[in-house]
Amino acid sequence: MMELSELKTRLGIPVDDETQDACLQIELDDAIEHAVDYCNNPFTNKEGELFLPSPIKKGIVLMIKIDRTGQPGVTAHSIGGMSKSFASEDEKYQAVYRLWRPYKKLKVLELKKRRRC
Numbered sequence: 237m238m239e240l241s242e243l244k245t246r247l248g249i250p251v252d253d254e255t256q257d258a259c260l261q262i263e264l265d266d267a268i269e270h271a272v273d274y275c276n277n278p279f280t281n282k283e284g285e286l287f288l289p290s291p292i293k294k295g296i297v298l299m300i301k302i303d304r305t306g307q308p309g310v311t312a313h314s315i316g317g318m319s320k321s322f323a324s325e326d327e328k329y330q331a332v333y334r335l336w337r338p339y340k341k342l343k344v345l346e347l348k349k350r351r352r353c
Contacts, residue, residue: 237288238288243264243300268286271288276341292335295332
């Protein structure tokens with residue numbers, strides 16, 4: 237599990253600063269869910285409790301940092317020419333996915349049997 241206090245420490249936010257706690261908790265929950273979905277891995281230990289390896293935690297913190305900086309998905313912008321370039325989610329979170337990739341499990345899909353006439 238990753239607690240709010242650990243996230244705050246990793247982000248450099250004093251643990252006793254509670255002004256952002258509600259927002260940080262939502263961001264943490266969303267990022268954990270994203271990691272579980274992306275990796276197709278429940279990250280549970282033998283007792284069935286959530287256990288996140290360090291690279292998954294680092295990716296979660298990086299994802300939250302990316303989301304908190306600037307406009308989502310903007311990779312470049314020009315003030316004089318008034319143009320912006322947007323990145324896909326894969327590009328935006330490329331460094332995060334690199335940390336998570338070793339923990340990614342393949343999805344096995346069951347094929348439906350065709351009925352023969």
